[in-house]
Amino acid sequence: MSFELIPHKLVYGGEALGHHQGRTVLVPRVLPGERAEVEEYRTAKGVVHARAVRILAAAPERVEPPCPYFGHCGGCQYQHIESQFQATTKREILRETLRRLGKIDWRGNIPVHAADPWNYRNQAQLKVERRADGNVALGFFEAESHRLFPVDACLILSPRLNGLLRELQGPDWSRRLADSREIEMLADDRDEHVAITLRGLANRAEGEALARDMLERLAGVVSVGVESEGQLRVFGNPRLDYVVGEFQYGVSPGSFFQASRHLVPDLVNAVVAEQTGRLALDLFAGVGLFTLPLARRFSSVVAVEAGAKEARDLAANARGHSCDHLRVVTEAVHDFLRRFAQMQPDLVVLDPPRAGIGVQPLKLLAALQPKRIHYVSCGPPTLARDLAYLAGQGYELKSVDLFDLFPQTFHIEALACLARRAA
């Protein structure tokens, strides 16, 4: 059954929220203030989930989505919104999430760092589906599903990765990919060189032959990892070199690295700028994006990373930059904090996955009484929860920045800087 709705705001996740007959309604691809005819398709926990049938009166911020797959492919949620408005909307969502979930009434500015809103992704995880004729379809999952949506091109992917996406679906490669489940690609900072990780190819000999052919015949591909049954074999260069500012990071196939290429130098600068001192901790360090610049600024740095691949890359990157005063700990942050006893680090950088750091590790961290904490977050709700805890432990929020690393999507990356109040 359809009804008219005028939503009043966008919420984290990409949908617009409105009310109808006393019930909360969420609907994708409708803007605040628009009059839309929508129809209910599901109710969960008292919230009506609806789809838009027609836009009856459009908002001035609405634009024509340039991608033909928009609305089907699950990758983008905001292509119907003018770019500037996307960024300011994310800022308001961040502010409101801090207030609602963290009881943090941040009245200060939230500067938005933005760059080219297209062709920015330096990384893709392409899903693979075998077709009846033995060729494959490559693409991304549909929204809220594990059904593949095939794509020939993607407007947020870098030019180099779009070229590979096209080529891999061509006659030279398609059939040979039929036994793969996923193809991950990471392009370097210049969008020249690429590392590919093939997942799910069980036949070792076929995997190796495919990897070697890719290295020989796919322009720009310098490294191919074949991951199967928990084992990774790497052909070509063991690592892709990615330059950010004055540092070069080696990244193994499948290691975590930031997936948006334009704003990474700004993010690093914002995290480390004006920071110096005796001791810094970099928790959830990855391959050392923040660790290496921190090592230039602090007498001693401890970097903690649970992923074995990332930690190996981090150690190699530290050696490459002669960082003798940097210690890499391959361990979960919680376990590390249970036994770490050096009090009052000058700075702790936190960059956890979307789940946040969590209250138990935060308790241990707060007990060390770091002077400053720079929290890089890709999940506003967990950031709000963790900041609320730190506020109760004597930490004052000094600044909040938003890095719009993923335009056209609902994703929000934020940097919150905190300082310990004087006793």
Ligand SMILES: C[S@@+](CC[C@H](N)C(=O)[O-])C[C@H]1O[C@@H](n2cnc3c(N)ncnc32)[C@H](O)[C@@H]1O
């Ligand atoms: C969002 S990434 C950030 C990496 C790095 N700071 C960067 O910007 O490239 C989070 C990292 O934390 C690691 N990780 C996830 N859970 C962890 C845990 N409990 N303890 C330590 N590291 C963890 C992941 O392997 C990943 O490298």
